[in-house]
Amino acid sequence: MMSTSFQFNDISWEVKRFGATAWLVEPRNCKEILKNIHQLTNYLEQSSSNVIIDIIPAYNSIAIFLDKSSLSLIDVISDIQKKEVFNISESPNTHIVKVCYELGLDWNVVTTHIGISKEAVIELHLQQKYEIAMMGFLPGFVFLEGMDARILVPRKENPRIAIPTGAVGIGGTQTGFYSLESPGGWQIIGRTPDKYFDVHNNPPTYLQAGDAIVFERISEDEFHLLEK
Amino acid sequence: MGQLTVLEGGLFTTVQDAGRFGFRKYGVPISGAMDELSYKNANELVQNPRGNPVLECTLIGGSYRFNSPACIAITGGNMEPEINEISVNQDETIFVKKGDVLTLKSASRGCRTYIGISGKWNLKPILGSFSTNVQSKFGGIDGRTLQAGDVLQWQEASIKPSFNFLPKDQISYYSSKITIELEEGPEFDWIDKELKEKLFNSSFLLGSKSNRMAIRLESDIPVNAPIEQMKSAPVMPGIVQLPPNGKPIILMKDAQTVGGYPRIGIISDYYLSVLAQIPPNGIVRFKKRDA
Numbered sequence: 001m002m003s004t005s006f007q008f009n010d011i012s013w014e015v016k017r018f019g020a021t022a023w024l025v026e027p028r029n030c031k032e033i034l035k036n037i038h039q040l041t042n043y044l045e046q047s048s049s050n051v052i053i054d055i056i057p058a059y060n061s062i063a064i065f066l067d068k069s070s071l072s073l074i075d076v077i078s079d080i081q082k083k084e085v086f087n088i089s090e091s092p093n094t095h096i097v098k099v100c101y102e103l104g105l106d107w108n109v110v111t112t113h114i115g116i117s118k119e120a121v122i123e124l125h126l127q128q129k130y131e132i133a134m135m136g137f138l139p140g141f142v143f144l145e146g147m148d149a150r151i152l153v154p155r156k157e158n159p160r161i162a163i164p165t166g167a168v169g170i171g172g173t174q175t176g177f178y179s180l181e182s183p184g185g186w187q188i189i190g191r192t193p194d195k196y197f198d199v200h201n202n203p204p205t206y207l208q209a210g211d212a213i214v215f216e217r218i219s220e221d222e223f224h225l226l227e228k
Numbered sequence: 229m230g231q232l233t234v235l236e237g238g239l240f241t242t243v244q245d246a247g248r249f250g251f252r253k254y255g256v257p258i259s260g261a262m263d264e265l266s267y268k269n270a271n272e273l274v275q276n277p278r279g280n281p282v283l284e285c286t287l288i289g290g291s292y293r294f295n296s297p298a299c300i301a302i303t304g305g306n307m308e309p310e311i312n313e314i315s316v317n318q319d320e321t322i323f324v325k326k327g328d329v330l331t332l333k334s335a336s337r338g339c340r341t342y343i344g345i346s347g348k349w350n351l352k353p354i355l356g357s358f359s360t361n362v363q364s365k366f367g368g369i370d371g372r373t374l375q376a377g378d379v380l381q382w383q384e385a386s387i388k389p390s391f392n393f394l395p396k397d398q399i400s401y402y403s404s405k406i407t408i409e410l411e412e413g414p415e416f417d418w419i420d421k422e423l424k425e426k427l428f429n430s431s432f433l434l435g436s437k438s439n440r441m442a443i444r445l446e447s448d449i450p451v452n453a454p455i456e457q458m459k460s461a462p463v464m465p466g467i468v469q470l471p472p473n474g475k476p477i478i479l480m481k482d483a484q485t486v487g488g489y490p491r492i493g494i495i496s497d498y499y500l501s502v503l504a505q506i507p508p509n510g511i512v513r514f515k516k517r518d519a
Contacts, residue, residue, distance in 0.1 A: 019464065019466055020496060020497070022464060024414060024462065041253070053250060054250055054252045055252070056462040056485050058460055059460060060459060061461055062462070063252075063464065065252070135254050136484060136486040137255060137460065139255045139256045139257075139361075139364045140254065143460070182364070199366045202355060204251065204254055205254055
């Protein structure tokens with residue numbers, strides 16, 4: 001009988017089949033789920049295993065995609081654990097992301113829904129230190145964890161077809177930013193002039209899941225100076 | 229240096245290869261040819277290495293003038309290919325002369341047709357792949373579909389390919405009606421017994437909003453899809469999502485990397501290739517895949 005779990009960080013990780021060559025792993029009975037997910041992702045990426053072709057860390061699980069020739073993720077992981085020991089970074093990088101809130105597109109919806117002024121929403125949005133929970137659904141979209149529950153606004157019922165590069169949005173309990181122009185359903189409250197994603201670089205971004213993000217307010221003039 | 233000029237780009241023609249791997253954690257879809265079998269055949273017939281790019285035409289193929297002799301192969305859906313208005317065979321090597329015009333019309337069978345050209349294409353890979361991601365505007369030719377006036381160049385192979393053809397038993401027959409094997413997805417048990425029965429006993433119509441990101445199925449049967457919310461979780465081509473409107477979405481090659489709809493099923497790479505050839509309004513049914 002094939003084992004369906006393994007141990008990492010003193011946590012048991014359940015392994016589920018995810019199609020023919022991919023696997024979903026989920027931590028069991030664990031408090032800091034995101035932190036452990038990022039550490040396991042980091043660990044697997046540092047390994048010299050060449051059968052792992054893609055990893056998607058998400059909120060409650062990680063998808064691990066193996067080369068078509070590999071049959072069992074459990075075997076791949078136990079192999080790595082037997083041979084290699086890595087240091088896992090405990091202090092992730094912090095990035096300061098400049099935001100011009102004057103370029104928000106949905107301030108009417110946001111302030112009407114929350115019932116406080118634009119300035120009060122900005123203050124609550126600025127005071128948190130966020131964690132990059134994951135990236136995706138599309139290239140360069142950055143999901144942040146840690147938003148103040150007082151500025152919770154539902155996503156749009158009809159998503160916008162095109163959201164400009166650098167848009168900073170809030171949706172449900174989350175905030176985040178769109179590094180590339182894309183469709184999307186979040187309420188847009190600002191824009192950053194900095195480019196966080198470029199497919200001509202490899203890797204396309206220096207941001208990593210698990211890193212910390214702090215927002216810094218800039219004026220519209222500063223935005224236009226920094227843009228480009 | 230071999231060269232062609234696009235006279236008409238067709239409905240949605242893009243450069244595709246085996247896909248872009250290793251960047252899904254940044255939200256980069258894998259992309260790549262929708263019908264992997266026809267893609268592979270197109271490259272093999274012109275004796276290109278695996279992973280070489282091809283042109284993927286959708287529903288209407290377009291028209292291409294060769295400015296140099298070339299060795300090409302056409303595979304996949306039948307777009308009634310012609311060279312200088314004379315019909316030519318698919319699924320075999322074709323030697324075109326300088327000045328020849330290749331035309332691919334509307335697909336009479338299937339949905340996607342592949343053009344393989346012998347040689348090393350003169351394109352810049354983006355994150356290790358030539359595949360075009362139209363949604364995010366990168367890869368292939370400027371991240372977009374081919375347009376009239378575009379020029380494609382390639383370094384000819386040092387050894388000229390010999391004539392080659394696909395054996396009859398390897399040529400796919402494209403129907404507009406298929407039954408696809410569905411494996412249970414992570415949230416399969418979120419749907420009740422009644423809905424499971426409907427899923428396996430209904431005919432779905434391939435919706436016209438389907439594209440390289442997803443095939444959207446339509447159905448007359450009212451379903452009460454689970455409304456339970458889930459946090460964004462990993463997805464991939466082959467995942468079948470069930471949004472609250474009850475209309476299944478099958479994720480295809482340009483699919484997003486994470487999603488928030490219940491993942492009720494998974495279909496295999498083989499069936500993804502088959503699905504890529506189902507035209508709009510084609511009929512899709514599901515059958516349970518034995519574990």
